[in-house]
Amino acid sequence: MPVEVRLPTVLRPLASGEAVVKVEGDTLREVFQDLVRQYPGLSESLFTPEGDMHRHLNVFLNDDDVRYLGRLDAKVGAADTVTLMPAVAGG
Amino acid sequence: MAVLVLPKVLWERVVAHCLDGLPLEACGLLAGVETPGGVGPGAIGACSEGAGSEGAGSEGAGSERAGSERAGSEGAGAARPTGVGPGPIEAGEARAAEVGAGWLGANGERRRHEDLTVAEVREVYPAANTALSARLYTVEPKDLLRADRAAERAGWSLIGVWHSHTHSPAYPSPTDIAAAPDPLWHYVVVSLSDTEPVLRSYRIVGGQVMEEPVLTRGLPASELNW
Numbered sequence: 001m002p003v004e005v006r007l008p009t010v011l012r013p014l015a016s017g018e019a020v021v022k023v024e025g026d027t028l029r030e031v032f033q034d035l036v037r038q039y040p041g042l043s044e045s046l047f048t049p050e051g052d053m054h055r056h057l058n059v060f061l062n063d064d065d066v067r068y069l070g071r072l073d074a075k076v077g078a079a080d081t082v083t084l085m086p087a088v089a090g091g
Numbered sequence: 092m093a094v095l096v097l098p099k100v101l102w103e104r105v106v107a108h109c110l111d112g113l114p115l116e117a118c119g120l121l122a123g124v125e126t127p128g129g130v131g132p133g134a135i136g137a138c139s140e141g142a143g144s145e146g147a148g149s150e151g152a153g154s155e156r157a158g159s160e161r162a163g164s165e166g167a168g169a170a171r172p173t174g175v176g177p178g179p180i181e182a183g184e185a186r187a188a189e190v191g192a193g194w195l196g197a198n199g200e201r202r203r204h205e206d207l208t209v210a211e212v213r214e215v216y217p218a219a220n221t222a223l224s225a226r227l228y229t230v231e232p233k234d235l236l237r238a239d240r241a242a243e244r245a246g247w248s249l250i251g252v253w254h255s256h257t258h259s260p261a262y263p264s265p266t267d268i269a270a271a272p273d274p275l276w277h278y279v280v281v282s283l284s285d286t287e288p289v290l291r292s293y294r295i296v297g298g299q300v301m302e303e304p305v306l307t308r309g310l311p312a313s314e315l316n317w
Contacts, residue, residue, distance in 0.1 A: 009248070009273055010274070010275065056272065058232040058235060060232070060236050063236065083239070088229075088252055089270045090192075090228060090254055090264065091226050091227030
C-alpha cells in the first residue's frame with residue numbers, strides 16, 4: 001500500500017536529500033522497513049538495536065501521534081502520510 | 092558562516108514568551124522597541140495587557156515610553172535592544188517559572204557568498220513546556236507538528252528552536268548540546284539570568300557549538316543579492 005513519508009531536514013542527507021519518500025507498507029513497521037530498504041542509512045535513526053521505534057523520533061500518522069496508535073504496529077492505509085520529526089528538548 | 096536574521100517584532104515575541112511568568116510591569120521591557128517598517132508588536136503573549144494589544148501599531152501602548160532612548164541592535168552580535176521601556180528585570184524579581192521554548196520558521200537559507208548563508212526568520216511558534224520546569228524543557232509533539240504545518244502553509248519551514256535559560260547564560264548547556272537534533276538548525280538561547288534578557292544563536296554540529304551573529308533587522312536587499 002503506497003504511503004508518503006515526510007522526512008525532517010536532519011534525515012534527508014541519509015535519503016539522498018529527499019524530503020518526501022514513497023514507500024509500501026500496511027503497518028508503520030513495514031513502512032519503516034521499506035524506508036530502510038530504500039535508504040539503509042536511515043536504519044539507526046528509525047530503529048533501536050532492539051528493533052523498537054527510536055525514542056528521539058516523533059512520528060505522526062496524518063495528524064495523530066503514533067504513540068497512541070500502537071507505535072510500530074499502527075495500521076497504515078492508502079494515501080496516509082507519515083511525518084517524522086526530531087524530538088526537541090533541552091534546558 | 093551563517094547569520095540569523097530575527098526581526099525585532101519576532102525578537103519581542105520570543106523574549107515575551109520566555110518572560111512569561113514575570114510580573115506584567117516587567118514586560119514594559121518590550122514596549123517602545125522600534126519595529127521594522129512600522130510593523131506593530133503583534134501578539135506579545137503574557138505582556139498583552141501591559142505592552143500593547145495584538146495587532147497594535149508602533150504607536151501603541153509602548154509609544155508612551157518612546158521618548159526614552161532607543162538602542163537598535165542592528166549589526167552582528169547578540170540581539171539585545173537596550174534602554175527601552177522600564178528596561179531591566181529588577182534584581183531578585185521573580186523569574187519566569189518555566190523554560191520557554193518554540194520554533195523558528197523561515198523561507199530556508201540564502202547563500203550570499205560561498206561562505207555566508209543568511210536565514211531570515213519569518214514567524215515564531217511558541218510551544219508549551221511539558222516538562223513544567225525552570226531548568227528543562229520538552230515539548231508536546233503535536234505542538235511541533237502544528238508549527239511545522241503552519242510553517243509549511245506559509246511556504247516556510249522550521250529552521251531552528253529557541254528556549255530560555257532562567258538561571259544561566261545564553262549558551263547551550265550540555266543537555267542542549269546532547270539533545271540538539273539537527274546540525275542545520277539554529278539554536279537560539281535566551282538568558283534571563285542577568286538584568287536584561289540576552290538572546291544569542293548557535294549552530295551545534297557533532298557536539299561542537301558555534302555562535303552565529305543575530306541581526307534584528309533584515310539586511311538591505313542590495314546587500315543580500317536575493
